[in-house]
Amino acid sequence: MKVAIVGIGLIGGSTAIDLRAAKFCTEILGVGRSQQSNETALKLGLVDKIVTKEEALQQADLIILTVPVNILIDELKYYLDNMQSHQVITDMGSTKGIIIDAIQNHPNRKQYVASHPMAGTENSGPAAAIPHLFKDKVCIICDKEKSDERAVALIEQLYQTLNMRIKYMDAHQHDMHAAYISHISHISSFVLAATVLEKEKDEEAILEMAGGGFESTVRLAKSSPDMWAPIFQQNKLYLLEVMDTYIEKMYHFRNLINKNKNEELKQFMQSANEIRKILK
Amino acid sequence: MKVAIVGIGLIGGSTAIDLRAAKFCTEILGVGRSQQSNETALKLGLVDKIVTKEEALQQADLIILTVPVNILIDELKYYLDNMQSHQVITDMGSTKGIIIDAIQNHPNRKQYVASHPMAGTENSGPAAAIPHLFKDKVCIICDKEKSDERAVALIEQLYQTLNMRIKYMDAHQHDMHAAYISHISHISSFVLAATVLEKEKDEEAILEMAGGGFESTVRLAKSSPDMWAPIFQQNKLYLLEVMDTYIEKMYHFRNLINKNKNEELKQFMQSANEIRKILK
Numbered sequence: 001m002k003v004a005i006v007g008i009g010l011i012g013g014s015t016a017i018d019l020r021a022a023k024f025c026t027e028i029l030g031v032g033r034s035q036q037s038n039e040t041a042l043k044l045g046l047v048d049k050i051v052t053k054e055e056a057l058q059q060a061d062l063i064i065l066t067v068p069v070n071i072l073i074d075e076l077k078y079y080l081d082n083m084q085s086h087q088v089i090t091d092m093g094s095t096k097g098i099i100i101d102a103i104q105n106h107p108n109r110k111q112y113v114a115s116h117p118m119a120g121t122e123n124s125g126p127a128a129a130i131p132h133l134f135k136d137k138v139c140i141i142c143d144k145e146k147s148d149e150r151a152v153a154l155i156e157q158l159y160q161t162l163n164m165r166i167k168y169m170d171a172h173q174h175d176m177h178a179a180y181i182s183h184i185s186h187i188s189s190f191v192l193a194a195t196v197l198e199k200e201k202d203e204e205a206i207l208e209m210a211g212g213g214f215e216s217t218v219r220l221a222k223s224s225p226d227m228w229a230p231i232f233q234q235n236k237l238y239l240l241e242v243m244d245t246y247i248e249k250m251y252h253f254r255n256l257i258n259k260n261k262n263e264e265l266k267q268f269m270q271s272a273n274e275i276r277k278i279l280k
Numbered sequence: 281m282k283v284a285i286v287g288i289g290l291i292g293g294s295t296a297i298d299l300r301a302a303k304f305c306t307e308i309l310g311v312g313r314s315q316q317s318n319e320t321a322l323k324l325g326l327v328d329k330i331v332t333k334e335e336a337l338q339q340a341d342l343i344i345l346t347v348p349v350n351i352l353i354d355e356l357k358y359y360l361d362n363m364q365s366h367q368v369i370t371d372m373g374s375t376k377g378i379i380i381d382a383i384q385n386h387p388n389r390k391q392y393v394a395s396h397p398m399a400g401t402e403n404s405g406p407a408a409a410i411p412h413l414f415k416d417k418v419c420i421i422c423d424k425e426k427s428d429e430r431a432v433a434l435i436e437q438l439y440q441t442l443n444m445r446i447k448y449m450d451a452h453q454h455d456m457h458a459a460y461i462s463h464i465s466h467i468s469s470f471v472l473a474a475t476v477l478e479k480e481k482d483e484e485a486i487l488e489m490a491g492g493g494f495e496s497t498v499r500l501a502k503s504s505p506d507m508w509a510p511i512f513q514q515n516k517l518y519l520l521e522v523m524d525t526y527i528e529k530m531y532h533f534r535n536l537i538n539k540n541k542n543e544e545l546k547q548f549m550q551s552a553n554e555i556r557k558i559l560k
Contacts (some may be wrong), residue, residue, distance in 0.1 A: 047401065094492075137491045160319045167488055180480040184494030188472050189497055191533055192465060193552035195526045200460040206558050208447050211417040212374075212398045212462030213500045215559055217469055220493045222556050225549035232537050243534045245529060246475040253471055254523045257512050265512065269505035272473035278486050278501050279495055 004029040004051065004060035006075060008041040009052070011092050012066035013129025015162065018045040021078060021131065024161045031056050032126075033067065040126040057082050062154060065091040070230030073102045080108045090115050090150040090158070094178060095234040096171040098144045104146075113155040114142040114171060117164055122222035134162040142171040179238035184226060186220045188238075193221030254256065284309040284331065284340035286322040286355060291372050292346035293409025295442065296326040301411065302441045311336050312406075313347065320406040337362050342434060345371040350510030353382045360388045368431040370395050370438070374421045374458060375514040376451040384426075392453060393435040394422040397444055398462070402502035406409065422451040459518035464526060466500045466508060467519075473501030502533040 003025040005012040016028050030047030032038035038050045056063060057079065067075055072093050077090050090113045094100060100114050120139040121128065139159040143150050147149070159166050186271060196214070200206055206214070232239060256265040283305045285292040296308050310327030312318035318330045336343060337359065346357055352373050359369050360383060370393045373379060380394050397418040399410065419439040424432050439446050449457070476494070478487055486494070512519060536545040 038454065039509060043401060063528055118489055120492070138488045140488070177480065177482065177485040177489055178492070181476055181486055181489040181494050184475065185472060185492070185494040185497040187530075187533060188468050189493075190549055190552040191526060191530045191554040192468050194529050194548065195522060196461055197551070197554055198529075199522050199525055200457065202457065203427050203558050205457040206461055208418045208420070208537075209457055209461040210559055212400070212458070212465070213469070214465040216459050216496050217465040217500060220497060221549075222550045223549075223553075225546040225553065228549060229542055229546045233540060233542060235469070236537055236540075240538055242479050242533065243530065243537075244476060245479055246471060247530055247534070249474050250467075250471045250523065250527055250530065254520065254527070257523075258410055258514055258520055260516075262509055262513060263385060266505040266509045268474065269470055269501075269503075270502045271477070272470040273503075273505065274477055275473040275498055279490055279498070 001025045001061045002027045002029060002059055003029060004056035004063045005047065006031040006053075006056065006063065006065045007067035008032050008037055008126050010064065010124050010128040010133075011117070011235065012064070013041060013044070013046045013126045014131070014133035015064060015066065015092075017129055017131045018134065022161045024158070025062070029056055029060055037126050044126060044129070046126055046129055053078065057084075057236070061087060062158070062160075063087065063089040065089065065093070068230055069093040069095050069099070069234055073099055076103060076112065077106070078137070080106050080112060083111055085111075087111060088113065088153050088154050092117055094231045095175055097175045098234045100143055100171040102173050109146060110148040111151055113144070113147045113151050114153055115159070116140045116142070116174065117159065117162065119164075119215050122219050124224040124227060132163070134159075134164050137164055138167055139164040140167050140169050140174055142169055142174050151159055175235050176238045177234050179235050180242050183235060183239055184242045186223060187232070187243065188246065189218055189220035192217050212240075231280055281305045282307045282309060282339050283340045284336035284343045285312040285327065286328055286333075286336065286345045287347035287461065288312050289346065289405050290404050290408040290413075291397070292344070292411035293324070293326045293406045294411070295319060295344060295346065295372075297409055297411045298414065298442050300530060303463070304438070304441045305342070305390075309336055309340055316413050324406060324409070326406055326409055333358065336438065337364070341367060342438070343367065343369040345369065348374050348507050348510055349373040349379070349514055353379055356383060358363055359384070360386050360392060363388050363391055364463040365391075367391060368393065368434050370435050372397055374462070374511045375455055377455045378514045380426075380451040381422055389426060390428040391431055392428045393424070393431050395435055396420045396422070396441070396454065396458070397442065398437065399444075402499050404507060411424055412443070414439075414444050418447055419444040420447050420449050420454055422449055422454050424448055455515050456518045459515050460522050462514060463511065463519055464522045466503060467512070467523065468526065469498055469500035475499050
């Protein structure tokens with residue numbers, strides 16, 4: 001089997017490393033988005049060769065799209081329009097509803113399986129690719145009943161090879177959960193970084209005090225704007241909801257401090273502590 | 281030398297482990313705040329024996345206060361009132377200005393060195409104590425010119441034994457930096473946990489999606505309310521300032537998403553990415 005990976009950054013590159021190590025396929029073709037990415041991906045041995053979209057469509061049995069979600073729909077449509085009947089395609093994007101809706105009536109819809117491996121780091125690009133990025137993490141496959149069973153089986157095999165735990169979800173449910181849990185985490189971290197950089201003009205103090213919890217809490221603020229801006233746009237409705245709740249709670253916290261309501265402040269934190277029951 | 285540790289929780293207990301391993305002293309006396317903590321500290325071998333405050337004052341050469349900041353001033357005054365002239369006392373609290381101001385005219389002021397080792401985990405209590413908690417982290421000593429040189433030298437030796445990097449700061453500067461960097465990080469994490477727990481009623485989804493950045497960003501929300509409520513109260517003025525900036529930026533981020541201002545959204549995130557220049 002030959003696999004084509006479209007977009008060879010952190011996610012695509014890390015996928016390539018693990019697939020190669022597991023001998024999942026005989027050849028890994030790369031369709032990069034820039035000359036520089038292509039050269040890095042080749043140099044690092046992530047892919048066996050760089051090909052055009054047309055060549056990928058001629059040669060690959062499985063096509064994996066790992067491009068940012070703003071160009072994902074157009075890419076997906078292009079490949080679906082031109083696919084051979086034995087080929088299977090999946091994407092690894094962080095939003096699912098808008099993508100599934102956009103191709104719902106496509107004649108080759110059943111060759112597409114929507115998936116979202118919940119893994120990543122704050123780094124991006126092919127040089128950020130690492131082995132075992134996906135190990136023991138969760139991959140969500142959406143609306144599997146809308147895909148061929150054979151296609152779903154291949155994608156399940158793909159994620160099992162990456163050592164992921166597979167869960168199934170409706171695409172819009174996925175987007176809601178992603179907004180309420182993962183995307184708001186990224187936003188709180190971006191806002192934390194922007195706030196600290198504005199208020200704290202002493203860079204040495206930031207470095208010295210980073211050990212007091214700032215470093216880990218702000219990690220996601222290093223993430224790629226090109227990747228995240230389109231995710232936030234596409235998942236806007238659920239995100240605005242959860243951001244409003246966040247802002248309301250932050251105001252409440254502020255007022256409890258301001259009015260010296262120590263017992264209520266403790267109660268607020270005790271209710272936040274409940275997260276320990278879910279995340280040990 | 282004999283050391284007394286007052287309050288044998290995460291910080292006091294972890295200090296005891298490292299001091300013992302380094303043979304910093306011949307005996308470690310513990311003054312616990314509850315029967316249960318005392319028993320745990322003894323059972324885990326953190327301290328050699330549990331003593332009363334009076335016994336600590338009779339026997340210890342160095343007294344280390346690791347109690348929550350709301351009772352720290354009273355404790356510090358008690359020990360200062362009754363100290364022998366050769367004894368040295370320090371505290372490891374997260375606020376410094378209010379404590380230093382409270383004892384500024386005490387006749388034994390010079391035997392006290394104000395310090396803040398910037399280390400911790402989200403856990404608390406003696407059972408949470410671990411070796412090497414402080415290793416390679418920063419310890420801030422405040423207003424050192426107000427303490428005896430001999431006392432400062434002993435406290436420097438203490439933190440060198442814990443393998444910390446020592447920095448010096450004015451107490452009120454310390455509080456400002458702590459609010460702007462460490463305390464706001466804790467608050468953003470508490471608010472994130474409270475928000476997700478309110479919006480997301482599907483606990484399994486939280487567990488499944490936690491790998492997408494939520495788990496690390498929410499870690500500090502597991503911290504002890506009894507420890508943090510008094511810190512937030514004591515550092516209120518600087519905290520309200522930085523919380524207002526945070527809320528303003530979160531609103532701005534929300535509005536950029538709401539109004540589909542994609543370029544400005546990216547610019548916001550690019551400015552947040554600048555944190556990479558300080559924290560590699």
